Amino acid sequence: MSSFRQQMEDEAPKGFKLPPPARLRHYGLTAEQYRELWGDGFCPICLKPFGPGPRTACIDHDHRTWEVRGVLDTSCNYTLGYMHDNADWFQRAANYLLHPPTELWTPRPRLEDAPPRQGD
Numbered sequence: 001m002s003s004f005r006q007q008m009e010d011e012a013p014k015g016f017k018l019p020p021p022a023r024l025r026h027y028g029l030t031a032e033q034y035r036e037l038w039g040d041g042f043c044p045i046c047l048k049p050f051g052p053g054p055r056t057a058c059i060d061h062d063h064r065t066w067e068v069r070g071v072l073d074t075s076c077n078y079t080l081g082y083m084h085d086n087a088d089w090f091q092r093a094a095n096y097l098l099h100p101p102t103e104l105w106t107p108r109p110r111l112e113d114a115p116p117r118q119g120d
């Protein structure tokens with residue numbers, strides 16, 4: 001006879017694994033809520049499947065309110081933290097990537113065209 005945890009993992013898409021009970025309690029989540037947030041197993045930001053290493057599923061929370069927002073892969077979760085969960089910074093970062101300050105320069109400087117450094 002399988003446990004509730006094993007049954008939930010068996011019925012979920014491949015790769016689903018419940019966090020330890022203490023971790024779920026820490027965030028105030030039930031196993032069912034975590035399963036719902038995990039969805040089909042893809043990070044909602046980068047759209048890559050959860051997996052081992054940097055794509056491990058993490059419970060993301062708002063660092064001001066401590067409210068759970070969802071499940072992200074490790075890389076995207078860290079990135080939110082590096083940017084202090086600041087949506088304005090992310091919007092400016094996206095705008096920067098779409099329109100870098102050098103976009104109107106012709107030609108645009110390229111790293112591979114840089115002169116060799118002293119000692120290279």
Ligand SMILES: [Zn+2]
Nearest residue numbers: 043046073076
């Ligand atoms: Zn991601």
